Amino acid sequence: TEALAILKEGPEDGKSVLDLEKEAKAKKRSRLLLQSRVSAPKKTATSSRNNATAVRSSPGTKTPSFLQALQRRSSLRGKDSASQAQQHGKHRASEILQSAGIRLKSGQLSNLAVRVMADPFVKVKGLIQSLIDRLYKEAAQEATKKGWCNTQIGKAKNDRDSQYADITKYTAAMEGLEAKKEELELEMKELKEDIPKAWKKLNETTKLRDEEKDENLKRIKAAEDAAAAVHEAIMVLKNFYQSAEIQQVLLQASPVDEDTEGAGFKGGYKGKQDAGSGIISLLEGIKEGFEKSARDTELSEEKAHRDFVEFDQTQRADIKSKETQLEIDKEELKSTESDIDQTIDDTETAQGLLNGALKAIEELKPMCMDNGMSYEARQETRDEEIAALKKALCALDPNGAEKEC
Numbered sequence: 001t002e003a004l005a006i007l008k009e010g011p012e013d014g015k016s017v018l019d020l021e022k023e024a025k026a027k028k029r030s031r032l033l034l035q036s037r038v039s040a041p042k043k044t045a046t047s048s049r050n051n052a053t054a055v056r057s058s059p060g061t062k063t064p065s066f067l068q069a070l071q072r073r074s075s076l077r078g079k080d081s082a083s084q085a086q087q088h089g090k091h092r093a094s095e096i097l098q099s100a101g102i103r104l105k106s107g108q109l110s111n112l113a114v115r116v117m118a119d120p121f122v123k124v125k126g127l128i129q130s131l132i133d134r135l136y137k138e139a140a141q142e143a144t145k146k147g148w149c150n151t152q153i154g155k156a157k158n159d160r161d162s163q164y165a166d167i168t169k170y171t172a173a174m175e176g177l178e179a180k181k182e183e184l185e186l187e188m189k190e191l192k193e194d195i196p197k198a199w200k201k202l203n204e205t206t207k208l209r210d211e212e213k214d215e216n217l218k219r220i221k222a223a224e225d226a227a228a229a230v231h232e233a234i235m236v237l238k239n240f241y242q243s244a245e246i247q248q249v250l251l252q253a254s255p256v257d258e259d260t261e262g263a264g265f266k267g268g269y270k271g272k273q274d275a276g277s278g279i280i281s282l283l284e285g286i287k288e289g290f291e292k293s294a295r296d297t298e299l300s301e302e303k304a305h306r307d308f309v310e311f312d313q314t315q316r317a318d319i320k321s322k323e324t325q326l327e328i329d330k331e332e333l334k335s336t337e338s339d340i341d342q343t344i345d346d347t348e349t350a351q352g353l354l355n356g357a358l359k360a361i362e363e364l365k366p367m368c369m370d371n372g373m374s375y376e377a378r379q380e381t382r383d384e385e386i387a388a389l390k391k392a393l394c395a396l397d398p399n400g401a402e403k404e405c
Helices: 002-009 017-057 066-104 107-118 121-245 255-259 273-368 375-395
Strands: none
Touching: 066 107, 066 121, 066 375, 107 121, 107 375, 121 273, 121 375
16 A cells, blocks of 8 residues: 555656565554554553452452552552563664664564564564674675685686786797798798709809810810920921021032033022021911910919819808708707697697686686675675664663673
8 A cells, every 4th residue: 555655656766666665665664663662551551450450359359458459569560661661672673673674675684673573572682692693603604705715716817817828928939939930941942942053053163164174275285286386397497597508518520410500509508598587487476376375275274273163162162051051940940840839738738727717717706706795795784784783682671781782
């Protein structure tokens, strides 16, 4: 009825239907508590009067003396006063618990507020103390659980972060190793192509040099042979003209001369000395030409030999260097591939450990992660519930017998 009335008036401040129903129920409980507070003293007084009347009207009962009646009345008045104090304490405790239950949205405090009015006084104090003890136990258990959860989740997160850092490191290392492997493979491919080319060039150059040397040697020999032949001819001519010049003519009779005019000259024949000198000079020039050709060819051969020796040494050194580098690259490639395999294994191991850490975190979430209310908020609410229970307990103990009061 209360909820329908509120709904007819319209929701206030954006409250939902559920909030309105809770508010109506709270108002109804408060009204019931007030009604019970007013009616309780009346019932007690009526009960006392009825008991007194019954005593007076019972047949066969001895009429008490005035002193006895006065003592009985005093005793009843004391009992009524104590009962009223207890009832007042129960009302006060119920109000405290009801207010705290609404404020903290605590169902157990709200339920206990109702039981406080329904149960006997002594039992009420036991219920409140039992709930206080249970809340303390829950706090201790949750604190222990919180510490365990913090330790386990912290360890799992440290493992996760450590393995993630290792995977990042291995990934970077793998990229470097893959780049190095690619570089080595490219360099080895170039060396495998360059070394045969270098050998081919050296062999072709050596062949050409050998051919050039043979040709130069032939030219040198031909020039030297020609110079020697010309020299020999010069020597023959020189000997001829020199001997002809100093030759003595032998005078003796000849049968031929008797029938002819003779050789056409008188005296000994000396040859054509002027023409001979020209021929000898010409031959000497030819000889010098052959000798110069031989010398030039020898010089050219010497230079060609020096150039070839230098080329041969350089080419062989280059080939040797490339062959050595190829062997080094082979070993380095083998080592790099081994490092790659090891890095892959390390990465897989780290990934497995990372998956294990992530799985551990997920498994801890249902029991350790806060769902809705945080640990700190639950602890604060529990402390306020305990404070309200102690305050209600003190309301039931106006004489301050409890040490908390």
